[in-house]
Amino acid sequence: MKLRTILSQATSDDLEGALQFAKLYECQLFVSTHSAECLESAAALAQENQSDFSNHSTVLEDGETKVRQFDGDKFVEALEEQIDIR
Numbered sequence: 001m002k003l004r005t006i007l008s009q010a011t012s013d014d015l016e017g018a019l020q021f022a023k024l025y026e027c028q029l030f031v032s033t034h035s036a037e038c039l040e041s042a043a044a045l046a047q048e049n050q051s052d053f054s055n056h057s058t059v060l061e062d063g064e065t066k067v068r069q070f071d072g073d074k075f076v077e078a079l080e081e082q083i084d085i086r
Contacts, residue, residue: 012041019045019052042078046072 015038022029033039046053050072057068070078 012044015045019049023052039079043076047076050076052056 016028018031021027031042042053049085053072053075055070055075055078057070058065059068060066
């Protein structure tokens with residue numbers, strides 16, 4: 001099964017395993033998704049590991065592409081308030 005397929009259907013357990021892998025091998029994971037379900041799964045894990053999570057979203061404002069960053073607690077808050085960060 002391709003990693004892309006796994007992450008598009010990721011559960012909290014899947015993401016927790018990926019986080020443990022990244023910590024064990026001291027590496028970063030970059031996950032790209034439009035899946036609200038995947039983000040919701042990540043939120044629970046991010047709440048417990050805030051320093052390990054960051055979300056970067058691109059938006060078009062006044063004809064310019066800008067990057068919005070949501071670190072740890074802001075990432076969780078954005079999801080709880082149903083702000084679309086995809």
